[in-house]
Amino acid sequence: MxxxxxxxxxxxxxxxxxxxxxxxxxxxxxxxxxxxxxxxxxxxxxxxxxxxxxxxxxxxxxxxxxxxxxxxxxxxxxxxxxxNDAVAISEQTIAKLKVLGFNDGGINYMPEKLFGLTVFSDVKTMVILIVGGFLVGFGARYAGGCTSGHAISGLSNLQLPSLIAVIGFFAGGLLMVHLLFPLIF
Incomplete structure (x- = not known):
């Protein structure tokens, strides 16, 4: 069965x-x-x-x-x-990802282009991951916590700084996905 x-x-x-x-x-x-x-x-x-x-x-x-x-x-x-590893995303999104060079859009959650072993031989991807990691770390420190801490713990405690941080996280994510991501790839 x-x-x-x-x-x-x-x-x-x-x-x-x-x-x-x-x-x-x-x-x-x-x-x-x-x-x-x-x-x-x-x-x-x-x-x-x-x-x-x-x-x-x-x-x-x-x-x-x-x-x-x-x-x-x-x-x-x-x-x-x-x-299975298939991701339920629209055909339009899969087509946009293919244009950006992500041929496994809709197939698995972690794109091979960013998470495969080949990233260690591609200077551009390594720079993106290192700079992105630094920015995420800096942002979490600057905001006084990460998305999980603010969105789950801070909002549960009705903390205004957490609400502001969560709004900033979402705005930054939207900015990244819709404006910066296409420029980088």
Whole structure:
């Protein structure tokens, strides 16, 4: 018997996210993935070099378990719970991606052009990934957190700075996809 797996419906996943956020708020913790990099760097001794990394990283160990769970959950979902790698996007989007050189649009989630092993031999793609990674890191630090921290944790706490950050994240994403992405590729 072939089992067709589907994503969890909103009425299951939404309340689970809400329950998780309620538990975090009640225990005085905040959720965010970018803070894990700070915790990892601090645990590795980066506090000897930079003031930013001088804090009690042991108090944030629980968040490292969350990050490990995200990696493990992603691996399990991709390799055991996904019926296929096809992405449900419109034919127009697939055609636009092909014009930009992404021949696997609609076929898999991670374009070979950006995530395949060939990126290590292409200087342009390496520069794009390094500059993009720096900008994402700088943006997360400048905004005081990443998209998951602001959009899930900050908005759950009704924080105005998180609302402003989320609006900025979305505006930046739209700007990137519609204006800069076609210029880069």
């Amino acid at each position: 072939d089992v067709i797996l589907q994503p969890w419906p909103w009425y299951v996943s939404g309340p689970l996210i809400a329950l998780t956020m309620a538990l975090l708020i009640l225990t005085g913790r905040r959720f965010g993935m970018s803070s894990n990099l700070r915790t990892l760097c601090s645990a590795a001794g980066a506090g000897r070099i930079a003031e930013f990394f001088r804090f009690d990283w042991r108090a944030q160990r629980w968040n490292l378990i969350v990050a490990l769970g995200v990696l493990l959950g992603g691996f399990i979902a991709q390799n055991f719970l996904s019926p």
